[in-house]
Amino acid sequence: MHSRMNSPAMIVPEAIQALQALGKALFASAEKTGVPSRTLFLAYLRASQINGDSVCVELHSRNALAAGETAERLLAVAAWRETPHFSDGERAVLALSEAATRLSDRIDPVTDEIYSEAARHYDEQALATIIAGIATANLWNRLNVSTRQMVSVSAG
Template sequence: MKHLRYDPYRAAPEAMEAVFALNKYVEGCGLDRTLLELVKIRASQINGCAFCLHMHSRDARTHGESDARMLLLSAWRESPLYDARERAALAWTEALTLISETYAPDAVYEEARSHFNEAELVKLTVAIGLINALNRLAISFRNVHPA
């Protein structure tokens, strides 16, 4: 098991304050909190971020998300537990998280646009970018989730 390399919050508090200011915005941006947590979990699964998976699965439960939906999230395409808006958000999450492979395909974008207005899609995209940044911070500095 890897151990924390160093604490980025102590090393560069001003940088982390900026990240957390963006996080505060995302949490209050008006998008459904359970949808945001599903997006955070899915991106964290793709990135392999145990720290964020632990945190966001706990947060999702707090906001009423079921264990079944969280457990099946990596297979969301095969499960009837997700509605069309959630599917569009999850597809957009995967496309942006894997952007070097997908280049944000037009079909995925158009599907997202059919479920989110322009402002919502910008907010969702910012949320996806933020969780990817947080995954990279946690993985880079070896943040370890609590037991």
């Protein structure tokens, strides 16, 4: 399989600059509000798994590992409900990530229960950061999947 084209974000210089600035702003906000970068990477990884974006699955897994995440927890993200590896706050973020990614799966995809559980663990600024991050991950997923971006295989 080959990519259909280069990533649209790379072709439109203003787009990549805006997306990079958004990413920096989200991680700066996460640091300011106490949202661990590892938690953001878990949310991004889960959205990317659902969307079938191999580029972002690999990227967010590597970034999470670099941020101190364990391989055991990364391997469990797809089955987070069935494992004891995640805190209640992380579970709330993973549920929110799934709901916000699967918007067409139900009439009310982000239920009051899902939102309230996330809001129980994170204040408004932190929750805004998480939601904007999930939306950004989904944007990248849509760019990558629609153009069939491929993971570069390294020799090793």
